Amino acid sequence: NKTIGVLTSGGDSPGMNAAIRAVVRTGIAKGLHVVGIKRGYNGLITGDLLDMDLRSVSDIIHRGGTVLYTARSPEFKTEEGMQKAIKVCKEHNIAGIAVIGGDGSFRGASDLSERGIPCVGIPGTIDNDISSSDYTIGFDTSVNTAMEMVDRLRDTTESHDRCSVVEVMGRRAGWIALDTAIAVGATAVLVPEIAYDVEKELVPRIREIQKTGKKHYIIIVAEGVGHTAEIAKLVEEKTGIETRATVLGHVQRGGSPTVRDRVVASQMGYHAVELLAAGIGNRVVVMKDSKIVDYDIYEALKMVKPFDKNLYDISNTINI
Numbered sequence: 488n489k490t491i492g493v494l495t496s497g498g499d500s501p502g503m504n505a506a507i508r509a510v511v512r513t514g515i516a517k518g519l520h521v522v523g524i525k526r527g528y529n530g531l532i533t534g535d536l537l538d539m540d541l542r543s544v545s546d547i548i549h550r551g552g553t554v555l556y557t558a559r560s561p562e563f564k565t566e567e568g569m570q571k572a573i574k575v576c577k578e579h580n581i582a583g584i585a586v587i588g589g590d591g592s593f594r595g596a597s598d599l600s601e602r603g604i605p606c607v608g609i610p611g612t613i614d615n616d617i618s619s620s621d622y623t624i625g626f627d628t629s630v631n632t633a634m635e636m637v638d639r640l641r642d643t644t645e646s647h648d649r650c651s652v653v654e655v656m657g658r659r660a661g662w663i664a665l666d667t668a669i670a671v672g673a674t675a676v677l678v679p680e681i682a683y684d685v686e687k688e689l690v691p692r693i694r695e696i697q698k699t700g701k702k703h704y705i706i707i708v709a710e711g712v713g714h715t716a717e718i719a720k721l722v723e724e725k726t727g728i729e730t731r732a733t734v735l736g737h738v739q740r741g742g743s744p745t746v747r748d749r750v751v752a753s754q755m756g757y758h759a760v761e762l763l764a765a766g767i768g769n770r771v772v773v774m775k776d777s778k779i780v781d782y783d784i785y786e787a788l789k790m791v792k793p794f795d796k797n798l799y800d801i802s803n804t805i806n807i
């Protein structure tokens with residue numbers, strides 16, 4: 488029987504388990520033998536593999552994190568590490584690997600494909616920062632968590648006529664910040680993609696809105712902008728409104744995946760195995776215009792995803 492592997496690499500995200508499950512079950516349905524590779528590329532280097540059967544992925548569709556664990560593997564980026572990984576693949580007859588992770592993991596997948604082990608990438612990250620895909624597994628769960636947390640903050644912010652400056656995750660991208668801002672009705676959203684001056688733009692905006700009778704404010708700051716405590720301090724100094732800074736942090740990475748993440752992960756896992764079963768590698772499975780399709784990894788890595796300026800403008804127009 489032809490063997491394929493599955494691994495999760497880079498930061499974890501809710502829905503990765505649903506993707507692993509889809510890969511294992513689709514593989515078995517197609518008559519393949521499936522092995523789980525532990526801790527990303529590290530497990531490929533050390534041969535930390537696990538035979539998977541239908542029941543190995545029972546009871547995981549609703550769980551956050553990744554049952555295969557994940558890691559960043561600096562060794563894999565060296566030719567020596569890569570050769571060790573290839574040796575393990577040969578020893579175990581691994582004829583293809585589904586790599587669930589971000590752009591960094593896809594670079595590794597493409598390096599392996601070039602050296603004769605066909606790999607297919609599946610976009611898994613809460614940040615939605617994978618250039619080739621409209622959507623990444625984990626994003627929906629993450630923004631729903633951020634929204635719920637900010638809803639709680641709103642109760643206390645409102646009761647005290649305060650301002651809350653809330654930092655959400657997203658690495659260098661503002662997608663989590665933008666959707667959260669829309670969903671909670673934040674007075675302003677600061678994202679790395681669009682320059683916005685706190686003193687010259689945010690403070691006057693709050694002052695203008697104050698005149699309409701509004702007494703409590705929520706400001707969302709993307710991780711890629713940072714300086715959340717300083718922003719809060721400046722807002723308090725310049726507006727006289729008592730202002731608190733909150734950094735939500737890793738709570739946004741955990742929790743039971745939403746319907747959207749479970750469904751997309753299942754579709755993407757299935758699609759990846761269709762390619763691997765046909766011996767096709769160096770591809771990445773993506774969502775494009777609500778459809779699941781696949782691209783060449785090199786082409787995918789070169790793509791740029793324009794930020795949703797229209798949604799940003801909507802936020803500033805209605806969240807006033």
Ligand code: ATP
Nearest residue numbers: 497498528559560563588589590591592594595612
């Ligand atoms: P996330 O953004 O969600 O953290 P990611 O996949 O972008 O996910 P990285 O830490 O960039 O996370 O990459 C994960 C792993 O992929 C690295 O530790 C390394 O083993 C491998 N990798 C990254 N870049 C390369 C590269 N240029 N060549 C080969 N392997 C790479």
